[in-house]
Amino acid sequence: MTPALALRDVRISRAEAPVVHGVSLDVAPASVTVLLGANGAGKTTLMDGIAGLVRCTSGTVSLDGRPIDKLSTYRRATAGLAYVEQARSVFRTLTVEQNLLVAQRDGADLDTAYRLFPELDKRRGLQAGHLSGGEQQMLVLGRALVSRPRTILIDEMSSGLAPVVVHRLMRAVADLVDLGIAVLLIEQFAHLALEIGERAYVLSKGRIAYDGPCAELRGDADRLHDFYFGATPQPAGAAVADHGPGSGPVESGGA
Ligand SMILES: Nc1ncnc2c1ncn2[C@@H]1O[C@H](COP(=O)(O)OP(=O)(O)OP(=O)(O)O)[C@@H](O)[C@H]1O
Numbered sequence: 001m002t003p004a005l006a007l008r009d010v011r012i013s014r015a016e017a018p019v020v021h022g023v024s025l026d027v028a029p030a031s032v033t034v035l036l037g038a039n040g041a042g043k044t045t046l047m048d049g050i051a052g053l054v055r056c057t058s059g060t061v062s063l064d065g066r067p068i069d070k071l072s073t074y075r076r077a078t079a080g081l082a083y084v085e086q087a088r089s090v091f092r093t094l095t096v097e098q099n100l101l102v103a104q105r106d107g108a109d110l111d112t113a114y115r116l117f118p119e120l121d122k123r124r125g126l127q128a129g130h131l132s133g134g135e136q137q138m139l140v141l142g143r144a145l146v147s148r149p150r151t152i153l154i155d156e157m158s159s160g161l162a163p164v165v166v167h168r169l170m171r172a173v174a175d176l177v178d179l180g181i182a183v184l185l186i187e188q189f190a191h192l193a194l195e196i197g198e199r200a201y202v203l204s205k206g207r208i209a210y211d212g213p214c215a216e217l218r219g220d221a222d223r224l225h226d227f228y229f230g231a232t233p234q235p236a237g238a239a240v241a242d243h244g245p246g247s248g249p250v251e252s253g254g255a
């Protein structure tokens with residue numbers, strides 16, 4: 001099966017310094033692929049490169065089997081790629097409906113977004129600035145959805161949100177799969193992402209350190225911890241740090 005998104009030996013630099021060192025990965029159609037890694041590992045840089053916000057120094061990026069790395073950001077979007085950037089926000093003075101209309105493409109049905117998020121349906125006429133943080137994030141996802149993407153890149157949408165809201169958003173991401181959409185998901189609540197994902201990649205210092213089923217990492221907090229913080233000798237029976245990737249957002253740790 002042709003991957004929805006395929007990267008081959010992608011290298012990206014930031015301010016002349018190499019950050020992503022030859023990454024290859026596949027995102028299967030209608031599935032969630034999880035991209036994990038410590039702060040500064042290069043996750044956002046990789047997504048920026050896929051979306052065309054930064055130039056890849058070498059390698060190829062293909063969408064549904066067609067190379068897109070020579071296309072502008074806009075042309076990548078019209079080819080079916082949506083990007084929910086880290087800390088993306090809504091137009092606060094526009095209503096919920098107007099926010100969706102601005103993002104709508106090819107006559108997309110706004111009801112698709114309202115079905116995914118009944119919370120927004122009830123607030124169509126409300127200025128987006130009056131929504132809660134979680135509802136604003138739903139609107140960000142809804143805006144991506146009405147651009148009629150076949151693949152969505154999502155970079156950490158749970159920052160500052162209560163766990164119950166993060167669960168709600170993860171459910172919505174899983175529902176995108178039922179709409180036939182492929183998702184590449186960066187998420188600081190690694191254990192939640194691994195619950196809805198099929199395949200996982202862990203990026204460490206700009207290189208793929210793990211490529212395999214989410215199920216394999218799901219129950220292995222020690223291994224996940226090592227990917228984030230590096231393997232450290234542990235006394236027998238020692239517990240994983242309280243705020244490690246298995247139990248909540250990963251807040252620190254060098255790449
Ligand atoms: N605009 C930029 N200019 C220069 N260097 C950058 C820029 N953006 C990121 N970097 C550097 O690139 C490296 C990777 O950063 P990136 O933001 O891609 O990591 P990340 O995995 O997304 O981290 P986080 O989990 O904190 O979001 C870091 O060393 C960072 O300092």
Ligand SMILES: [Mg+2]
Nearest residue numbers: 043044045086
């Ligand atoms: Mg990032």
